[in-house]
Amino acid sequence: MASISIKDIASKAGVSTATVSYVLNGTRNVRPETKARVLQAIEELDYKPNDIAKSLKRKRTDTIGVIAEDVTVFNTPEIIDGINDYADRYDLHILLTNLRLNKRIGKDFENRDRYQKYAQGAVDELLRKQVDGIVYIGVHPRDLTGLIHTHGKPIVYTYGYTQNDVSIQYDDEKAAFEATSYLVRQGHSRIAVISGMMDSIPSRLRLNGFFRAVTEFELPFDPGWIKIGDWETESGYRLTQELLALPNPPTAILVMNDVMAVGVMRAARELGVPVPERLSVIGFDNREFSDYLTPRLTTMDLPLHAMGYASMEALARIMRGEPAADIAMPVCRLVERDSVARLAMS
Amino acid sequence: MASISIKDIASKAGVSTATVSYVLNGTRNVRPETKARVLQAIEELDYKPNDIAKSLKRKRTDTIGVIAEDVTVFNTPEIIDGINDYADRYDLHILLTNLRLNKRIGKDFENRDRYQKYAQGAVDELLRKQVDGIVYIGVHPRDLTGLIHTHGKPIVYTYGYTQNDVSIQYDDEKAAFEATSYLVRQGHSRIAVISGMMDSIPSRLRLNGFFRAVTEFELPFDPGWIKIGDWETESGYRLTQELLALPNPPTAILVMNDVMAVGVMRAARELGVPVPERLSVIGFDNREFSDYLTPRLTTMDLPLHAMGYASMEALARIMRGEPAADIAMPVCRLVERDSVARLAMS
DNA sequence: CTGTTAGCGCGTTCAT
DNA sequence: ATGAACGCGCTAACAG
Numbered sequence: 001m002a003s004i005s006i007k008d009i010a011s012k013a014g015v016s017t018a019t020v021s022y023v024l025n026g027t028r029n030v031r032p033e034t035k036a037r038v039l040q041a042i043e044e045l046d047y048k049p050n051d052i053a054k055s056l057k058r059k060r061t062d063t064i065g066v067i068a069e070d071v072t073v074f075n076t077p078e079i080i081d082g083i084n085d086y087a088d089r090y091d092l093h094i095l096l097t098n099l100r101l102n103k104r105i106g107k108d109f110e111n112r113d114r115y116q117k118y119a120q121g122a123v124d125e126l127l128r129k130q131v132d133g134i135v136y137i138g139v140h141p142r143d144l145t146g147l148i149h150t151h152g153k154p155i156v157y158t159y160g161y162t163q164n165d166v167s168i169q170y171d172d173e174k175a176a177f178e179a180t181s182y183l184v185r186q187g188h189s190r191i192a193v194i195s196g197m198m199d200s201i202p203s204r205l206r207l208n209g210f211f212r213a214v215t216e217f218e219l220p221f222d223p224g225w226i227k228i229g230d231w232e233t234e235s236g237y238r239l240t241q242e243l244l245a246l247p248n249p250p251t252a253i254l255v256m257n258d259v260m261a262v263g264v265m266r267a268a269r270e271l272g273v274p275v276p277e278r279l280s281v282i283g284f285d286n287r288e289f290s291d292y293l294t295p296r297l298t299t300m301d302l303p304l305h306a307m308g309y310a311s312m313e314a315l316a317r318i319m320r321g322e323p324a325a326d327i328a329m330p331v332c333r334l335v336e337r338d339s340v341a342r343l344a345m346s
Numbered sequence: 347m348a349s350i351s352i353k354d355i356a357s358k359a360g361v362s363t364a365t366v367s368y369v370l371n372g373t374r375n376v377r378p379e380t381k382a383r384v385l386q387a388i389e390e391l392d393y394k395p396n397d398i399a400k401s402l403k404r405k406r407t408d409t410i411g412v413i414a415e416d417v418t419v420f421n422t423p424e425i426i427d428g429i430n431d432y433a434d435r436y437d438l439h440i441l442l443t444n445l446r447l448n449k450r451i452g453k454d455f456e457n458r459d460r461y462q463k464y465a466q467g468a469v470d471e472l473l474r475k476q477v478d479g480i481v482y483i484g485v486h487p488r489d490l491t492g493l494i495h496t497h498g499k500p501i502v503y504t505y506g507y508t509q510n511d512v513s514i515q516y517d518d519e520k521a522a523f524e525a526t527s528y529l530v531r532q533g534h535s536r537i538a539v540i541s542g543m544m545d546s547i548p549s550r551l552r553l554n555g556f557f558r559a560v561t562e563f564e565l566p567f568d569p570g571w572i573k574i575g576d577w578e579t580e581s582g583y584r585l586t587q588e589l590l591a592l593p594n595p596p597t598a599i600l601v602m603n604d605v606m607a608v609g610v611m612r613a614a615r616e617l618g619v620p621v622p623e624r625l626s627v628i629g630f631d632n633r634e635f636s637d638y639l640t641p642r643l644t645t646m647d648l649p650l651h652a653m654g655y656a657s658m659e660a661l662a663r664i665m666r667g668e669p670a671a672d673i674a675m676p677v678c679r680l681v682e683r684d685s686v687a688r689l690a691m692s
Numbered sequence: 693c694t695g696t697t698a699g700c701g702c703g704t705t706c707a708t
Numbered sequence: 709a710t711g712a713a714c715g716c717g718c719t720a721a722c723a724g
Binding site: 361362363364365368374375376377380399401402403404405 | 694697702
């Protein structure tokens, strides 16, 4: 079944293919009555335009290649959703590549070569498909500089940092500052931190935000209140035991992800320290499960949707040759639930 | 910058474009030394083939359109991952459309017209992009028959049911049967059910599986042990209160999703009924949070990855003109954790 | 068997 | 409003 083309429409309507094209795209004026004839022919033959042919000539596909390091990691779907939100508004399409990094290389991100070939291969395929631009979504924030070559095609990275290309991240420093400020407003001053690993950029930025709050609010500070975790539940559990064994234990812990916060709450429960009455806990990420914990976890929500959207905005600007550096950095938002107690100011 | 084409390669290598094409695709024999010249020219000019032009001629894009009703719903990323897994193996690409139904229409699935236009619009766009086939991923299992017209393009639905098209679902009946069998093996006989809403196909199938187990294992049966929930936590909470107030309360509850199981465990805790010692709970879905509950929830894992993969397999068969009906139905798998107690057989 | 010529796929767009 | 070239690669037909 040869599908009907613009030619069929042209002959049926008794006009040239050029005219049909003009009607289709509104590229030029067409006398109303011929236009009507064309429209009717399109209707009767149930004509469906072929975007492939169009793209070939226009040298534009209106398609953005999205490379996700792993769609099954919690941050990715919401970022994709933000990308789609933008794409819908501007009639763009998404060619999705899923690197499946978690399944292929696990957590072995030390070895960059190990996944660089996947990333570069994905880019090459997208380039062959003539995407107009590329968005790269990492699985955890790290330096992605020079990971891939796009041969001049615009690219924006998100959930990762870069030196020379545009990358969209949320404001880690501010988030930690605000989380700490919130604890202060609730009357806390002996505030501990369980951070992620120190080779992580977010860990360092958040620590900066925390220290800025310590300074600004003139909080007491004890180096023993800063603990370095590894993002996993077990480390939250162990470090909380250490913190609660201190002669002068904190009344609140700022935990740099919700997964470790689970360990914090488990340790507190086992030690008979009620949360939030004697220990307040504030997490990071607003993972789905944080709402199902007991007590429900207060945590910083990541602006994932906004990051996806902003990535597309940045990409669009780059494609238009405009600067993209001034796009506002998405900010985190505190989700107040039940794991932080208001302390009587004494 | 005019990108280099097959012509540039041809002239640089001193051959015709046909020869270059033959080298590129291995479509015909080329003398090794000319082949080498071509390859070298490709290398030197850093030539990147244009798949758009290729697709136009071949009338094949090696691209599958995937329509997700909502990528932020828990089932979707894993299904997409399964689709990608298949696509990687067979050099297919994925054009993703995200209907964003949750954000656009909430839970208003009664009103089919409300979202049908989004679905149909997505299909039309994909068709214009000349995808070779379509996979449609629902957000909850319901009858999707006739939702969209694909004008003869192959389509497979998953996470939903259809009458005339191929759809891939997991085996709900079997899953419920096995969950119940597991409880029986652990020594339970007074088993209650908190189902989802009764207009839901999975609810009915699972109830069938449960009843088959009741019959097969000759379990005592009390109609008061069958409760109809609405998939939300609150209903699990309320119905568990009812169940535990019964003169002859169950020792175990089969709950048709993990979200309601949270309510079950909450009610039990408040009533001072320890889980699993006095009440065993088994959930459905293996949501991420189920592993963070206290106690960790035993639940049925959904074969989402396998469903995505099977959808692509089915699609490939249809595209080859083969029957796809005999593709094995993916099965659920019990994730044994800590919410079910082994009862002493008495 | 190896290589070339030329038309084609389906719309777009410029010159007429 | 139209004819025809064009985008880029594929492939049938043909030649050596």
